[in-house]
Amino acid sequence: MAGTPASLSGRDEGSFAYLTIKDRIPQILTKVIDTLHRHKNEFFEKHGEKGTEAEKKAISLLSKLRNELQTDKPIIPFVEKFVDTDIWNQYLEYQQSLLNENDGKPRWFYSPWLFVECYMYRRIHEAIIQSPPIDDFDVFKESKDQNFFESRESIIALCTHLQEVVTAIEDLDENQLKDEFFRLLQISLWGNKCDLSLSGGDTSSQKTNIINSLEELKPLILVNDTEHLWSLLTNCKKTREKASITRVDIVLDNSGFELVTDLVLADFLLSSQLATEIHFYGKMIPWFVSDTTIHDFNWLIEQMKKSDDKCMSQCGAAWETYINMGRWVYQDHIFWTLPHEFCVMSQVAPGLYAELQKAHLILFKGDLNYRKLTGDRKWEFTVPFHQALNGFHPAPLCSIRTLKAEIQVGLRPGQAEQYMASEPNWLTTGKYGVLQFDGPL
Ligand SMILES: O=P(O)(O)OC[C@H]1O[C@](O)(CO)[C@@H](O)[C@@H]1O
Ligand SMILES: [Mn+2]
Numbered sequence: 001m002a003g004t005p006a007s008l009s010g011r012d013e014g015s016f017a018y019l020t021i022k023d024r025i026p027q028i029l030t031k032v033i034d035t036l037h038r039h040k041n042e043f044f045e046k047h048g049e050k051g052t053e054a055e056k057k058a059i060s061l062l063s064k065l066r067n068e069l070q071t072d073k074p075i076i077p078f079v080e081k082f083v084d085t086d087i088w089n090q091y092l093e094y095q096q097s098l099l100n101e102n103d104g105k106p107r108w109f110y111s112p113w114l115f116v117e118c119y120m121y122r123r124i125h126e127a128i129i130q131s132p133p134i135d136d137f138d139v140f141k142e143s144k145d146q147n148f149f150e151s152r153e154s155i156i157a158l159c160t161h162l163q164e165v166v167t168a169i170e171d172l173d174e175n176q177l178k179d180e181f182f183r184l185l186q187i188s189l190w191g192n193k194c195d196l197s198l199s200g201g202d203t204s205s206q207k208t209n210i211i212n213s214l215e216e217l218k219p220l221i222l223v224n225d226t227e228h229l230w231s232l233l234t235n236c237k238k239t240r241e242k243a244s245i246t247r248v249d250i251v252l253d254n255s256g257f258e259l260v261t262d263l264v265l266a267d268f269l270l271s272s273q274l275a276t277e278i279h280f281y282g283k284m285i286p287w288f289v290s291d292t293t294i295h296d297f298n299w300l301i302e303q304m305k306k307s308d309d310k311c312m313s314q315c316g317a318a319w320e321t322y323i324n325m326g327r328w329v330y331q332d333h334i335f336w337t338l339p340h341e342f343c344v345m346s347q348v349a350p351g352l353y354a355e356l357q358k359a360h361l362i363l364f365k366g367d368l369n370y371r372k373l374t375g376d377r378k379w380e381f382t383v384p385f386h387q388a389l390n391g392f393h394p395a396p397l398c399s400i401r402t403l404k405a406e407i408q409v410g411l412r413p414g415q416a417e418q419y420m421a422s423e424p425n426w427l428t429t430g431k432y433g434v435l436q437f438d439g440p441l
Pocket of ligand 1: 192288402
């Protein structure tokens with residue numbers, strides 16, 4: 001693509017991309033294989049010998065995949081028919097077309113990191129769907145659920161807080177509402193620390209009450225555009241006609257604690273009438289270990305509803321009502337599990353792009369979405385966010401992301417250098433975060 005910098009890639013030895021492909025991805029694959037092993041008896045009980053055979057088949061396909069990766073073999077096309085197989089295989093051809101003659105085929109440690117990392121998760125899915133009758137098994141389900149259970153205390157604290165706010169909402173003045181909005185945005189931001197891909201699939205839950213840590217964490221927000229979000233939504237609220245809507249779309253990231261923080265924010269947006277309708281987008285297949293699928297979304301709300309904690313169950317019941325009333329809408333689209341940068345969405349998935357255009361504001365949760373928003377490219381730190389979006393402007397948008405990849409744009413001159421000097425890994429530990437807005441002011 002002319003005028004855009006090169007992609008992050010495993011070609012850069014020692015880079016985070018390189019280390020992810022070398023260490024983290026094989027570790028995740030090994031965990032997936034272990035998980036299948038551990039469920040052997042369950043598969044047998046459910047499907048008899050056929051279940052055992054399927055487990056063996058999936059494991060052999062995944063072992064082959066791990067071997068291809070570790071020996072830097074060419075990226076091979078998908079064979080199993082699925083809704084996105086043709087698009088994926090076309091994309092593989094496109095990656096091939098970008099190479100010079102003597103570069104050979106796209107390879108794990110040579111091609112763009114975003115592409116090969118997405119490809120790995122799609123290959124895991126292929127191994128599973130090639131192994132009926134266990135073809136609907138989510139290899140990451142167990143760890144996603146564990147993250148939710150381990151975060152119980154923080155979830156209770158958060159739900160208790162939300163119930164207090166919602167009960168008193170009519171009495172809150174403009175400043176108090178604004179403070180609450182900022183608080184819940186920050187909670188949703190730090191909720192993004194809890195993904196299971198960065199930790200190589202190891203547990204990463206929220207064990208402390210995050211509300212008490214917000215002040216301490218504030219200096220770690222490198223770009224904080226929350227004022228813009230507040231102006232935009234209060235403006236919508238003031239100018240809105242009686243019957244008209246304000247729609248906020250949330251492109252979800254991880255299930256478990258992070259999803260609770262997002263739903264709490266979504267609840268507040270409706271309760272405060274800053275929005276009248278929320279649309280959520282999840283993944284159609286298990287993705288980057290902890291990403292939310294429709295099963296995770298429904299499962300989590302069900303767990304909340306039947307919790308023995310009163311505030312948790314109140315939240316669960318309210319959220320179910322929002323869904324039944326159509327004020328919360330969950331939407332799937334295969335585009336979210338393709339390897340494409342978002343700047344090509346209008347060509348690759350025009351229907352989805354048109355859908356996003358209906359939003360007054362789009363919130364993109366998490367690091368992978370940031371990588372796709374900016375194309376996972378080696379942008380200068382001071383390049384404006386608007387420029388790095390490379391033409392992707394369906395509606396005003398905001399990235400809510402903790403930094404877990406060597407990419408960040410829109411910083412002030414000197415800001416990056418300041419962190420670089422004292423903390424060489426500042427870009428990849430999830431310690432820092434951004435609430436970064438793009439849209440007309
Ligand atoms: O859940 P998130 O915030 O998208 O983070 C997933 C992250 O996992 C990693 O790919 C590491 O494997 C990050 O670099 C990546 O973006
Ligand atoms: Mn994720």
